[in-house]
Amino acid sequence: MLDEQIERYGARLYALCLRLCRNRFDADDLYQDTWYKAMRAYRKYDPARPFDTWLTTICVNTYRDQYRRRKLAEVLGFGRDEQPDFWENVAAPPDDPYPEVREAVDALPESLRLVVTLYYFEDCDIAQTARLLGVPEGTVKSRLARARAKLKGVLDDDGG
Template identity: 45%
Template sequence: MDIYIEDYGRRLYGLCMNLCREREGADDLYQETWLKALQHFDQYDQNLDFEPWITRICINAYKDICRRKKRSPFFDLFQSSEEKDAVMEMAPGRERNYLELKDAVDRLDEKLRITVILFYFNGLDQKQTAETLNVPLGTVKSRLSTARKQLREMMLDE
């Protein structure tokens, strides 16, 4: 399991931060994800990519935590502007647009928001996103299209 943590730990923690917004929640989700992965490692088909499998576990653990807390989660990509710049390769002067976009993503329906995070911010392709969410490819395409339309409308309204 150590090799998987070494290879996928950083990206997984980034996903946890994207989903939870704050470090304490991300730490809890990260630990919960690896614990569940360890408990169910015998169910992992080693002929398939590991990243969609661990990402699906993370998303499901996140949903479980949200149900337990009975609260609506919020989206915040990173704790510092340096992290934002490094990942998003954001040009100077574009931070205002980025913050507006982040706020708009916050307002998306949870299914759309998670799909956007996986596809645009976690770098999964549409097929991997579908596998991770355990939904048909067409559903991912539809969610992304709907999210883009809603985001465009929100951004124009502001």
């Protein structure tokens, strides 16, 4: 049963992982962790609800857990000092028509970047985004407004 779901939703999930992690190495790990957690929790899945929403929730929560652990490690002085930031050394994909927009979104604070990614790139509406992130709809709306303002400022300064 899960094989059919992987076949059906695998590419979409991997695209979300890439948007969240911003590099292939972390995206690969997130993708595998998400499917592993989905497999372990599959018996708890309610077939009356959309599978892709359930899977996206697992992915976003897994990403947020990884992000918190990474930030804690940085605060404690582990990890980042010795390793160059991989993403800074990767050029935009050649088919990316708006690399300055991607870079501006990537530079947003994590809470704003998550909302923008889910709302604009994953086509989640306000209610879905709120459910996925576990925040009120008003919080999603205010984060979107703040993100738009920041993006507008950055893109206007760059002449875009």
